[in-house]
Amino acid sequence: MTDGPPLAEAVEATADDIATMEIRGAATIARAAAEAVAEQAAETDADTPAAFERTMRHAGRRLYGTRPTAVSLPNALRYTLGRMAGDDVETLRSSLLAATTAFTDRLDRAQRDLGRVGANRIRDGDTVMTHCHSTDALACVEAAVGQGKEVSAIVKETRPRNQGHITATELREMGVDVTLVVDSAARRYLDDADHVLVGADSIAADGGVVNKIGTSGLAVNARERGVPIMVAAQTIKLHPDTLTGHTVEIEMRDESEVIADDARADIGDIAVENPAFDVTPPRYVDAIVTESGQFPPESIVTLMRELFGESADRPWEEPDGTTGSASSA
Numbered sequence: 001m002t003d004g005p006p007l008a009e010a011v012e013a014t015a016d017d018i019a020t021m022e023i024r025g026a027a028t029i030a031r032a033a034a035e036a037v038a039e040q041a042a043e044t045d046a047d048t049p050a051a052f053e054r055t056m057r058h059a060g061r062r063l064y065g066t067r068p069t070a071v072s073l074p075n076a077l078r079y080t081l082g083r084m085a086g087d088d089v090e091t092l093r094s095s096l097l098a099a100t101t102a103f104t105d106r107l108d109r110a111q112r113d114l115g116r117v118g119a120n121r122i123r124d125g126d127t128v129m130t131h132c133h134s135t136d137a138l139a140c141v142e143a144a145v146g147q148g149k150e151v152s153a154i155v156k157e158t159r160p161r162n163q164g165h166i167t168a169t170e171l172r173e174m175g176v177d178v179t180l181v182v183d184s185a186a187r188r189y190l191d192d193a194d195h196v197l198v199g200a201d202s203i204a205a206d207g208g209v210v211n212k213i214g215t216s217g218l219a220v221n222a223r224e225r226g227v228p229i230m231v232a233a234q235t236i237k238l239h240p241d242t243l244t245g246h247t248v249e250i251e252m253r254d255e256s257e258v259i260a261d262d263a264r265a266d267i268g269d270i271a272v273e274n275p276a277f278d279v280t281p282p283r284y285v286d287a288i289v290t291e292s293g294q295f296p297p298e299s300i301v302t303l304m305r306e307l308f309g310e311s312a313d314r315p316w317e318e319p320d321g322t323t324g325s326a327s328s329a
């Protein structure tokens, strides 16, 4: 929980859904956060500009605190709350509503453009190996299929939450031939793959790719087998804090996602760890595909600087550094 004025039901519900992964996937999380910001802006009955801004920042902190790894969430808050401007409540409100609409339009456009860029890497008859479920990665396949190319997929199930099942379903809906494999079968099937195609939750300034746990092992194996690794990531996945040397926090999720409580009790006293993401070093990545073109990972820092400057603002924080609680307001 965060300190500050009461929040719209939509913000609380969206924050809970992101934390429990009812809403998941970096781009989908960003869209949901922007829509929640819009709901808060529409509903807040603050009667002074200062009270309105405080409520909006509080909503931003509530959303920001849900999951730590996907930078699309803070970047959505940067884009929307960063454009809150005006001297009265109605102007502040309309600035936010315009910003949230612009942001969600931009998300749609970015994914479509990225898909077209990524599709150029896929040839007729190619097979892609996927990990987890990424709407950015699937946009590339969808665009390739739309160009009349025949594409097949080897889909890793992606323990512990089996998000590969979502990927398999969506690829089938596109008419792609799908073979589902357990994660540990990936190396065996790499010989049948022309690309490893994954998404990203965050991209670091050095080109390191933060994505679902298991991506880095897959990338190392793919390099060893000579299969190129393509990362589909809209520019909202670029992590501006890494420009100043900060590392990306890796989310540790509940141990019960790995093993059910009763099965664990049967085994006895064991430790269980459940990191949700890992970092693939840039040397294992062949291309990062964005809506602005494809980049070798080492050059992504140039794009990051163009978009964010040398450091990133945090418009959900109180300008005076307080927590935003009533006593400190």
Ligand SMILES: O=P(O)(O)OC[C@H]1O[C@H](OP(=O)(O)O)[C@H](O)[C@@H]1O
Binding pocket: 024, 025, 026, 027, 028, 131, 132, 133, 134, 135, 136, 137, 163, 198, 199, 200, 201, 211, 212, 276
């Ligand atoms: O933005 P899009 O491409 O949809 O997804 C990007 C990434 O978000 C997901 O994380 P989670 O399932 O929320 O933990 C996966 O790691 C996926 O590769």
